Amino acid sequence: MGTRIYLDDVRTPVDKDWQVVRNYYELVNLVNKVGLNNIEIISLDHDLGDSAMNEYFTNVSPNFKLDYNNISEKTGYDAAKFLVDEFYKLNPERIEINYTARKRAPFQFPQITTHSANPIGSANIMGYINNFLMNEGQPQNCVIVQIPHTV
Secondary structure, three states, X not given: OOEEEEEXXXXXXXOOOEEEEOOHHHHHHHHHHHOHHHEXXXXXOOOOOHHHHHHHHHHHHHHOOOOHHHOOOOOHHHHHHHHHHHHHHXXXXXXXXXXXXXXXXXXXXXXXXXXXXXXXXXXXXXXXXXXXXXXXXXXXXXXXXXXXXXX
8 A cells, every 4th residue: 555645734534544744845745755656645635724714715615716816825726736747747758648658558646536625626626637637548536535534
């Protein structure tokens, strides 16, 4: 079993097999330390700090709008983008090959899920990861999950 990473600023999973990181930068440091290819699963929260939570309560919850200009810290969406960028840094040849060849070529990328209560943030994470997977000829399996946790 590979490394299991849980990105969340306040929640802690009950299952002790998760390595908990509290912000984007801790996630980046852990991924760089462990290596993307040694990670089994990463579960992402979207809102990682006060400005993100304020945006959730001010705009997302009452108005179904999410404005990243109102968020000063990195989010789980930024983490999703980092993970895809890291994949292409490790596999630059995949950018140049066509879809059919990518679909047949060996593929190693962690399972990515989101456990965020922010529906728009979760959709953004899932959309980004699933689009990446689709373009790589892989099953689009990034979904919202519920992971038992404490606060």
